[in-house]
Amino acid sequence: MAPAVILVAPQMGENIGAAARAMANFGLGDLRLVAPRDGWPNPRAVPMAANAGHIIEGARVFGTLAEAAADLTHLYATTGRRHDMVKPVITPEAAAAEARAAGQGAGFVFGPERSGLLNDDIALARAIVTIPTDPQFFSLNLAQAVLILGYAWWRGGMAAEPVRAEPAEGQAPATLADLTGLFTHLERELVETGFLYPPHKAPSMIRNLRNMWTRANLTEQDVRTLRGVVTALAGKRALRRPSDDAS
Amino acid sequence: MAPAVILVAPQMGENIGAAARAMANFGLGDLRLVAPRDGWPNPRAVPMAANAGHIIEGARVFGTLAEAAADLTHLYATTGRRHDMVKPVITPEAAAAEARAAGQGAGFVFGPERSGLLNDDIALARAIVTIPTDPQFFSLNLAQAVLILGYAWWRGGMAAEPVRAEPAEGQAPATLADLTGLFTHLERELVETGFLYPPHKAPSMIRNLRNMWTRANLTEQDVRTLRGVVTALAGKRALRRPSDDAS
Numbered sequence: 407m408a409p410a411v412i413l414v415a416p417q418m419g420e421n422i423g424a425a426a427r428a429m430a431n432f433g434l435g436d437l438r439l440v441a442p443r444d445g446w447p448n449p450r451a452v453p454m455a456a457n458a459g460h461i462i463e464g465a466r467v468f469g470t471l472a473e474a475a476a477d478l479t480h481l482y483a484t485t486g487r488r489h490d491m492v493k494p495v496i497t498p499e500a501a502a503a504e505a506r507a508a509g510q511g512a513g514f515v516f517g518p519e520r521s522g523l524l525n526d527d528i529a530l531a532r533a534i535v536t537i538p539t540d541p542q543f544f545s546l547n548l549a550q551a552v553l554i555l556g557y558a559w560w561r562g563g564m565a566a567e568p569v570r571a572e573p574a575e576g577q578a579p580a581t582l583a584d585l586t587g588l589f590t591h592l593e594r595e596l597v598e599t600g601f602l603y604p605p606h607k608a609p610s611m612i613r614n615l616r617n618m619w620t621r622a623n624l625t626e627q628d629v630r631t632l633r634g635v636v637t638a639l640a641g642k643r644a645l646r647r648p649s650d651d652a653s
Numbered sequence: 654m655a656p657a658v659i660l661v662a663p664q665m666g667e668n669i670g671a672a673a674r675a676m677a678n679f680g681l682g683d684l685r686l687v688a689p690r691d692g693w694p695n696p697r698a699v700p701m702a703a704n705a706g707h708i709i710e711g712a713r714v715f716g717t718l719a720e721a722a723a724d725l726t727h728l729y730a731t732t733g734r735r736h737d738m739v740k741p742v743i744t745p746e747a748a749a750a751e752a753r754a755a756g757q758g759a760g761f762v763f764g765p766e767r768s769g770l771l772n773d774d775i776a777l778a779r780a781i782v783t784i785p786t787d788p789q790f791f792s793l794n795l796a797q798a799v800l801i802l803g804y805a806w807w808r809g810g811m812a813a814e815p816v817r818a819e820p821a822e823g824q825a826p827a828t829l830a831d832l833t834g835l836f837t838h839l840e841r842e843l844v845e846t847g848f849l850y851p852p853h854k855a856p857s858m859i860r861n862l863r864n865m866w867t868r869a870n871l872t873e874q875d876v877r878t879l880r881g882v883v884t885a886l887a888g889k890r891a892l893r894r895p896s897d898d899a900s
């Protein structure tokens with residue numbers, strides 16, 4: 407169950423819409439508004455929500471944060487400001503992990519655009535979430551803060567991914583036989599040109615060349631292309647006059 | 654050295670400004686523009702850049718991505734679209750880690766607002782970076798994509814942080830002596846009330862109470878407050894008439 411997003415006293419409808427759109431990017435759907443300045447529904451929210459209109463339509467309005475979060479157990483108050491409250495300050499990733507562990511009942515709370523959350527609202531949260539930024543440029547707008555929290559939430563739910571993925575879908579990777587065919591083809595041509603000289607260095611030169619190809623993550627089609635290249639180059643050389651070779 | 658941010662054929666000046674602001678949040682300062690649609694400088698970029706005007710002023714303009722990235726070694730092409738190119742697809746965190754390992758010479762490349770990067774530009778990159786999103790709602794605007802890449806970059810440079818931080822600055826955490834004073838004070842009062850009964854359960858009751866306080870991350874001031882509470886409650890009890898105690 408994804409956390410609720412609770413906007414306390416949001417001012418501009420456009421920002422509510424942009425926040426809803428950011429929520430949709432990252433699988434958050436439960437939008438709650440506490441005393442939105444311009445009332446609700448607010449037609450200005452709709453264009454900025456883009457294709458997240460369903461989140462705007464499903465948003466619920468409350469008078470206080472305590473009412474908005476009455477059914478929630480784990481609230482996290484997002485703020486970039488320093489507070490003198492004794493409250494743990496955690497990262498978005500830590501908040502997302504706690505929210506995930508909490509199961510149902512988590513909520514990410516955001517304050518009004520300019521002033522941020524009041525201490526009385528922060529007091530209801532288990533922790534303050536502060537988005538790590540360059541301390542000289544810590545200002546993020548409402549939708550950006552929702553975006554980062556949402557991203558942290560979505561990332562936390564992903565299985566650890568391989569750092570490097572496979573070639574694009576639909577393209578068969580080259581088999582070792584494909585590669586070996588390319589290697590022997592190329593090396594045969596290179597022997598003929600005298601490139602692999604002196605002979606005692608040939609094995610390491612060949613190894614380096616092979617390494618180059620194997621780390622290139624080639625497809626079957628790539629190998630066919632490269633063999634065509636080798637053939638073409640070898641053919642051109644064969645057709646050249648001897649004087650060209652010296653140039 | 655932070656990676657360059659290269660915007661290829663950006664359309665709206667406002668988006669360039671918003672991208673610059675997102676860069677500033679996360680320690681990125683080297684903005685390069687490839688053939689911006691409305692020319693450069695673009696006054697529309699300035700208000701959206703907010704206090705990142707220095708990034709706008711320092712932006713450099715090029716005719717092609719190859720020119721913009723001529724001094725760079727590690728390019729990462731950000732795109733949410735599926736491409737049929739044979740190119741690793743990696744996460745923002747992986748790209749940030751590779752860029753950090755590369756030292757100087759990394760660049761994050763972003764395409765025009767609507768169409769995204771062309772394959773000819775992607776071909777210059779080491780990898781495609783795709784921001785993980787709900788597959789049904791994958792659309793991010795330019796500044797949001799810059800924001801997420803910037804965040805991944807900034808986060809990657811942070812030392813692993815404790816999941817839970819210390820109390821707010823300026824408030825001294827309670828020492829063990831403070832806590833022990835509170836414990837013995839409270840427990841003495843509880844013994845007098847007969848709360849710690851039956852006697853064989855008293856040790857575990859005391860342990861549970863102490864656990865409650867120690868995990869609350871109390872400050873010196875909290876401890877003074879709590880001791881005042883205990884004193885007040887105990888004093889009230891001492892002043893009560895016996896009949897009140899039974900209620």
